[in-house]
Amino acid sequence: xxxxxxxxxxxxxxxxxxxxxxxxxxxxxxxxxxxxxxxxxxxxxxxxxxxxxxxxxxxxxxxxxxxxxxxxxxxxxxxxxxxxxxxxxxxxxxxxxxxxxxxxxxxxxxxxxxxxxxxxxxxxxxxxxxxxxxxxxxxxxxxxxxxxxxxxxxxxxxxxxxxxxxxxxxxxxxxxxxxxxxxxxxxxxxxxxxxxxxxxxxxxxxxxxxxxxxxxxxxxxxxxxxxxxxxxxxxxxxxxxxxxxxxxxxxxxxxxxxxxxxxxxxxxxxxxxxxxxxxxxxxxxxxxxxxxxxxxxxxxxxxxxxxxxxxxxxxxxxxxxxxxxxxxxxxxxxxxxxxxxxxxxxxxxxxxxxxxxxxxxxxxxxxxxxxxxxxxxxxxxxxxxxxxxxxxxxxxxxxxxxxxxxxxxxxxxxxxxxxxxxxxxxxxxxxxxxxxxxxxxxxxxxxxxxxxxxxxxxxxxxxxxxxxxxxxxxx
Amino acid sequence: xxxxxxxxxxxxxxxxxxxxxxxxxxxxxxxxxxxxxxxxxxxxxxxxxxxxxxxxxxxxxxxxxxxxxxxxxxxxxxxxxxxxxxxxxxxxxxxxxxxxxxxxxxxxxxxxxxxxxxxxxxxxxxxxxxxxxxxxxxxxxxxxxxxxxxxxxxxxxxxxxxxxxxxxxxxxxxxxxxxxxxxxxxxxxxxxxxxxxxxxxxxxxxxxxxxxxxxxxxxxxxxxxxxxxxxxxxxxxxxxxxxxxxxxxxxxxxxxxxxxxxxxxxxxxxxxxxxxxxxxxxxxxxxxxxxxxxxxxxxxxxxxxxxxxxxxxxxxxxxxxxxxxxxxxxxxxxxxxxxxxxxxxxxxxxxxxxxxxxxxxxxxxxxxxxxxxxxxxxxxxxxxxxxxxxxxxxxxxxxxxxxxxxxxxxxxxxxxxxxxxxxxxxxxxxxxxxxxxxxxxxxxxxxxxxxxxxxxxxxxxxxxxxxxxxxxxxx
Numbered sequence: 017x018x019x020x021x022x023x024x025x026x027x028x029x030x031x032x033x034x035x036x037x038x039x040x041x042x043x044x045x046x047x048x049x050x051x052x053x054x055x056x057x058x059x060x061x062x063x064x065x066x067x068x069x070x071x072x073x074x075x076x077x078x079x080x081x082x083x084x085x086x087x088x089x090x091x092x093x094x095x096x097x098x099x100x101x102x103x104x105x106x107x108x109x110x111x112x113x114x115x116x117x118x119x120x121x122x123x124x125x126x127x128x129x130x131x132x133x134x135x136x137x138x139x140x141x142x143x144x145x146x147x148x149x150x151x152x153x154x155x156x157x158x159x160x161x162x163x164x165x166x167x168x169x170x171x172x173x174x175x176x177x178x179x180x181x182x183x184x185x186x187x188x189x190x191x192x193x194x195x196x197x198x199x200x201x202x203x204x205x206x207x208x209x210x211x212x213x214x215x216x217x218x219x220x221x222x223x224x225x226x227x228x229x230x231x232x233x234x235x236x237x238x239x240x241x242x243x244x245x246x247x248x249x250x251x252x253x254x255x256x257x258x259x260x261x262x263x264x265x266x267x268x269x270x271x272x273x274x275x276x277x278x279x280x281x282x283x284x285x286x287x288x289x290x291x292x293x294x295x296x297x298x299x300x301x302x303x304x305x306x307x308x309x310x311x312x313x314x315x316x317x318x319x320x321x322x323x324x325x326x327x328x329x330x331x332x333x334x335x336x337x338x339x340x341x342x343x344x345x346x347x348x349x350x351x352x353x354x355x356x357x358x359x360x361x362x363x364x365x366x367x368x369x370x371x372x373x374x375x376x377x378x379x380x381x382x383x384x385x386x387x388x389x390x391x392x393x394x395x396x397x398x399x400x401x402x403x404x405x406x407x408x409x410x411x412x413x414x415x416x417x418x419x420x421x422x423x424x425x426x427x428x429x430x431x432x433x434x435x436x437x438x439x440x441x442x443x444x445x446x447x448x449x450x451x452x453x454x455x456x457x458x459x460x461x462x463x464x465x466x467x468x469x470x471x472x473x474x475x476x477x478x479x480x481x482x483x484x485x486x487x488x489x490x491x
Numbered sequence: 492x493x494x495x496x497x498x499x500x501x502x503x504x505x506x507x508x509x510x511x512x513x514x515x516x517x518x519x520x521x522x523x524x525x526x527x528x529x530x531x532x533x534x535x536x537x538x539x540x541x542x543x544x545x546x547x548x549x550x551x552x553x554x555x556x557x558x559x560x561x562x563x564x565x566x567x568x569x570x571x572x573x574x575x576x577x578x579x580x581x582x583x584x585x586x587x588x589x590x591x592x593x594x595x596x597x598x599x600x601x602x603x604x605x606x607x608x609x610x611x612x613x614x615x616x617x618x619x620x621x622x623x624x625x626x627x628x629x630x631x632x633x634x635x636x637x638x639x640x641x642x643x644x645x646x647x648x649x650x651x652x653x654x655x656x657x658x659x660x661x662x663x664x665x666x667x668x669x670x671x672x673x674x675x676x677x678x679x680x681x682x683x684x685x686x687x688x689x690x691x692x693x694x695x696x697x698x699x700x701x702x703x704x705x706x707x708x709x710x711x712x713x714x715x716x717x718x719x720x721x722x723x724x725x726x727x728x729x730x731x732x733x734x735x736x737x738x739x740x741x742x743x744x745x746x747x748x749x750x751x752x753x754x755x756x757x758x759x760x761x762x763x764x765x766x767x768x769x770x771x772x773x774x775x776x777x778x779x780x781x782x783x784x785x786x787x788x789x790x791x792x793x794x795x796x797x798x799x800x801x802x803x804x805x806x807x808x809x810x811x812x813x814x815x816x817x818x819x820x821x822x823x824x825x826x827x828x829x830x831x832x833x834x835x836x837x838x839x840x841x842x843x844x845x846x847x848x849x850x851x852x853x854x855x856x857x858x859x860x861x862x863x864x865x866x867x868x869x870x871x872x873x874x875x876x877x878x879x880x881x882x883x884x885x886x887x888x889x890x891x892x893x894x895x896x897x898x899x900x901x902x903x904x905x906x907x908x909x910x911x912x913x914x915x916x917x918x919x920x921x922x923x924x925x926x927x928x929x930x931x932x933x934x935x936x937x938x939x940x941x942x943x944x945x946x947x948x949x950x951x952x953x954x955x956x957x958x959x960x961x962x963x964x965x966x
Binding site for chain 2: 140142160204341
C-alpha cells in the first residue's frame with residue numbers, strides 16, 4: 017500500500033523515540049506528496065506488525081499527525097491524508113489547522129473531531145480485546161464448518177443456545193433450557209419480538225431515567241409507556257403507575273444509567289407484583305452484569321422467578337462488542353412455545369457464521385477468560401476515574417460505582433447541560449448528559465449543577481486524564 | 492477426532508470406488524465401537540481435505556451410511572453415529588431401520604429424514620459456493636481492520652452502502668445514493684422498519700399466492716392486508732382492493748411463488764396507481780432478480796419511479812446465502828431522512844465484521860464472478876429439471892420458467908396436497924405445496940390436481956432425478 021521509509025531495522029536502530037520516527041517518516045511522505053491527499057494509511061495493527069513495534073507506538077504517531085492536521089481519522093474507516101494545499105508550512109501547521117471558518121476550517125474540524133476523547137457509556141475496550149482468539153474461532157468456523165450456508169433455527173443455533181444456557185446458569189443463576197433461548201440482532205430487535213409475543217397495547221413501566229432506546233422501541237411498537245417512581249433501591253412497586261402497568265422493564269443488577277442495584281427485598285416485591293395479576297411480566301435487562309468490581313455477583317431476578325413471568329434479556333454488546341449486534345433472551349416456557357407455534361415466519365436475525373463463531377468462542381473458554389481479564393482492566397480504569405474525579409472540586413457527587421462501564425457524576429456548574437456539552441465538544445471531549453436518558457425531560461435534573469455519565473470502557477487512563485484536565489479548564 | 496483407517500494413500504491405491512472404501516472404513520469403525528453412538532464425524536470438507544479426495548466422494552459415503560442407518564445427519568450440526576444396539580446385523584440393517592414403531596423407529600425416522608431430497612424453493616447451491624474467496628475476504632477483514640469493535644451507522648457501513656448503490660445501479664437500474672440505503676438482518680426485519688416509517692394502520696395489498704412470510708410480518712406489525720387480484724401480468728391495478736390500499740407489495744421482476752414477470756405496461760399502471768393519491772407506496776421485493784436465464788435482465792420498478800413512492804428491497808439470501816441473514820432496502824429520499832431524524836434509536840442489525848466482509852466480497856469482484864458462475868450452474872439445473880418434468884405424464888403444467896430457483900408445477904393426481912406431501916415425505920422427498928403461500932387457503936387451488944413448488948437451487952442433478960423417480964412411484 018504505502019512505501020514507508022522507516023523499515024523495521026531503521027526504526028529499532030535509531031535514537032529518537034520510536035513513535036517520533038514513525039511520525040517523521042509519514043510526515044515527510046505527506047509533505048513530499050508520496051502520500052497524496054485522501055490516501056488511506058495502513059491500519060495501526062498492520063503497520064505495527066510490519067514495523068515490529070507495538071500498536072500503541074503507531075497509535076501515538078498517528079494521533080500526533082492527526083492533532084497536527086496531517087491526518088484525518090474517519091470513524092470506522094481508518095486514517096486518511098488531509099489536504100495540506102491551503103495550509104502554512106510545517107512549523108505553524110498546528111495553529112493554522114484550526115481557523116474559525118472556511119474550507120480549511122471544515123477540514124480541520126473533521127480532523128479535530130477525530131482526536132476526541134469520547135466518554136461514551138456504551139464504548140468497550142478495543143485495545144485489550146482478544147483479537148487472536150477471536151480470529152482463531154472465526155477461522156476455525158470458516159475452515160471446518162460444512163454448512164455455513166444453511167440457516168439455523170429461528171431461535172438460533174441449538175449448540176449456541178445450549179452454550180448460552182450453560183453460561184447463564186453458571187454466571188447469572190438463570191434457570192432455563194436451550195428451547196427457552198432466542199438469539200437476535202440486538203436488544204431492540206428482541207424487544208420488538210417481545211411486544212409481539214405479549215400482544216399489542218401493553219402498558220409498560222420503566223425507571224426514569226432509563227435505557228432510552230428501549231423506551232423508544234417499545235413506544236414505536238405500540239406500547240403505552242409510563243415513567244415509574246424509583247428510590248435508591250430501584251423501581252417502587254406500590255405506585256399508581258405500577259397498578260396500571262402489566263409489564264415492568266427493569267435492570268435489577270445495575271440500572272442504566274443510575275447504576276442502582278436492586279436489593280433482594282425489592283426484587284421480591286417486584287416478583288410479587290407480577291404474580292398478583294395474571295399476564296403481568298417483568299422484562300429483566302441484564303446488560304452489563306459481567307462487570308462487577310466488588311463483592312459477589314448478584315444472581316439474576318429470573319433465578320428467583322417461580323411464576324414464569326420474567327423475560328430475561330442479555331447482550332454481547334459489552335461482554336464482546338457492540339459491533340457484534342447480538343443479544344439473547346430467555347423466555348418463560350409458554351412464550352417460547354408461543355413463538356414456535358405462532359411466529360415461525362420470523363427467520364433468525366444473526367448469520368450462521370457469526371453464531372458458530374460466538375459458540376466456539378464461548379465453548380473453548382476464550383469468552384470467560386476474556387471476561388475475567390476485562391474485569392481487571394475495567395476495574396483499574398474505574399478506580400482510576402473514580403480517584404481522579406474525587407480530587408476535583410467541580411465534582412459534587414458520584415453514583416453507580418463498582419459495576420458497569422460508567423460513573424454518574426453531578427457537576428457543580430452554573431452552565432446548562434447543553435452549554436457544558438458544547439463547550440467540551442469544542443475542546444474534543446464528548447460528554448453525555450443525563451437528560452438524554454430521561455423520559456420526562458423537565459424532571460430528573462440535579463437541584464444544582466449538571467449530571468453527566470462518564471463512560472470509561474473505551475478510554476485509556478491517559479485519555480481519561482486528558483479529558484478531565486480539559487474539563488478542569490472549562491469548569 | 493476420528494482415527495479413520497483409510498489414509499490418503501490407501502484410498503488412492505486400491506481398486507474399490509473411493510466412496511465405498513470410505514464408507515467401509517467408517518462402517519467398520521462404527522460396528523467395532525471405535526466410533527461410539529452419538530459421536531460426531533468430521534465435516535465432509537475436513538475429511539475430504541484429509542483424505543485428499545473430493546467432497547462429493549465423502550458426501551456419497553456419508554449418504555450411504557445415513558441411508559443404511561449408521562449415521563444420522565442433524566440439520567446444521569453435521570453427521571453423528573446412530574445407536575445400533577437394537578438393530579439386526581449389517582445385512583438386514585436397511586430394512587430393520589424402518590420399523591413402524593418403538594424407539595428404533597424414532598431413531599430410524601430421525602436418520603431417515605436426514606437422507607431427504609429437499610425441493611425447497613429457498614435453498615441455494617452449497618457445493619459451488621466460492622468458499623475460498625469468501626474465506627479470504629473474511630480473513631482479510633479480521634487481519635486488516637482496526638475497528639472491528641466499532642459499530643457502524645444504523646443504516647449500515649457507509650462503504651458497504653456505496654458498494655451496494657453502485658451494484659444496484661449497474662445490475663438493476665436502481666437510482667439511489669448511499670444515504671437512501673438501509674442494511675438490515677433480513678427482509679422481515681426491514682419490513683418491520685418500513686411499517687414504522689410509513690406509520691401504523693396501513694392497508695397493504697399483495698398478490699395471492701405470495702411470499703407469505705412478508706404477509707405475516709405485515710399483519711403482525713399492525714397492517715391491514717388485502718389479497719389483490721392478479722392476471723398473468725401480475726397484480727391488477729383497477730380493483731376494489733387497490734382502491735382501498737395505500738401500499739402495494741409486489742415482486743415485479745419475478746413474483747414469488749408464481750414466477751410472473753410484470754411487463755412494462757402493468758408496471759406503469761402500478762406507478763400511476765401510486766401517483767394518483769398522496770401517501771401511496773409500492774414495496775418492490777426484488778428477491779431473486781440475479782438469476783434470469785433468458786433474455787436481458789429487467790430493470791427494477793424503482794428505476795422508473797418519478798414520484799419517490801417505491802421502496803426497493805433486495806437480499807443476499809439467494810445471491811450469497813440465506814444463512815447470511817442480510818438484506819437491504821432503498822428508501823425514497825424523504826423516508827431516509829425520516830429514519831435519520833426520528834428513528835436514530837435503532838442500531839444496525841448486522842455486525843461490523845459481516846458488513847465489511849460482504850463489502851470486500853463485492854468490491855473485489857468476487858460477488859459478480861460468483862453470480863455469473865451461479866447463473867450458469869442454476870440454468871443447467873433449471874434446464875435439467877424442466878426437461879425431466881416435461882417427460883413425466885403426471886405433470887399437467889409448468890409455470891415460472893427461466894428465472895429464479897424454482898418451478899411451479901401442476902401435478903395430475905387424485906390425492907390431496909396434504910396426502911401427497913406426506914407420502915413423499917415418508918419416502919424422503921420434501922415437497923412444497925402452493926397452499927402454504929396462499930392468503931385465502933380455499934382459493935388458489937388447481938381445478939384438478941395439486942400445485943407444487945420445485946426448488947432446484949440446493950439439489951444436484953442426481954438428487955433432482957432421484958426425487959422425481961420417487962414421485963414417479965407415488966403418483
